[in-house]
Amino acid sequence: MADEGEGGKEGEKKIVHVYPLVKHSDMNEEMRTEAIELSITACEKYSSNYEQAAKIIKETMDKKFGIYWHVVVGEGFGFEVSYETENILYLFFAGNLAIVLWKCS
16 A cells, blocks of 8 residues: 555656766867767766766866866756856766866966
C-alpha cells in the first residue's frame, strides 16, 4: 500500500542529457567546439571533484586563448557576470552539471 502514493509520479520523468546542452554562447564556432570538448573531458575525468575540473578548464583556456578566463563547474547555482563579447559559454552536461566559462580583462 505504501507504493500506491509513488505511483502518481511515474508520469514525471527527469530528463538527463548525455550530450552537452549549450544554453548560451557567443563564441565563434572553433573556440566553442574546443571549449565544449575540453569541458566534457575535464568533467568526465574529475567527476567527483568539480574544483579540479574547473582548474583544468581554466588553465587550458588561458594557454590556448589568452589569460583572464574564469570557470564555474557545479550544480544548482546562479550567476551574473561581465565578460568580453564573444567569450562566454554556458552549458549543461550529464543532467544537472552546469559549466560556465567566460573571459574578462
